[in-house]
Amino acid sequence: EVQLVESGGGLVQPGGSLRLSCAASGFTFRSSAMNWVRHAPGRGLEWVAAFSGSTTNTYYANSVRGRFTISRDNSKNTLYLQMDSLRAEDTALYYCARDWQLDYWGLGTAVTVSS
């Protein structure tokens, strides 16, 4: 059974940093593309970033490029999202999702950016 478990969310001040993790199980992680998607309060879903399964290619939404970094550790079956220079508008529930076409999603981890 595919399982994705996000962690690392919390309250952070504007300008601060946070690193999210997504622990994966039930499938061959190293060969799977992975994504981060967020859902801000009162807004729709927003795709954030993706990491290829077969190469080191990464992709970002314009809203986070230069501030967020997606990475993965295939030995730990874990996906990461390093978030720097955080802004109030980054407040959201962050999901990880498998595959280029997002076939499985985790339950999410909440990030609040506020002073």
Add this chain to the structure above:
Amino acid sequence: DVVMTQSPLSLPVTLGQPASISCRSSQSLVHSNGDIYLNWFQQRPGQSPRRLIYQVSKRDSGVPDRFTGTGSGTDFTLKISRVEAEDIGTYYCMQGTHWPRALGQGTRLEIK
């Protein structure tokens, strides 16, 4: 960047009646390999999103056959033949052809 536009944004429906959601992309979603990567997701209240449809019309495992995806090029539709109470939630289309990925604004399906 590709922009995905859904309509309507709110859809009041009567249980047992059909429902239809439109999704339009600002450019063709035909990939260089000839496939079209248009997905539909359902997000029930308090739950994570769940993929219903991929590549325009292919239903994911366990998705009831009352859900049908159609379309081509830039215009796509999700139809529910007879709405049931468990279908209540927000529906999103997402293009998986171009970078960056883009989702529609979401369509909130609610009971009349």
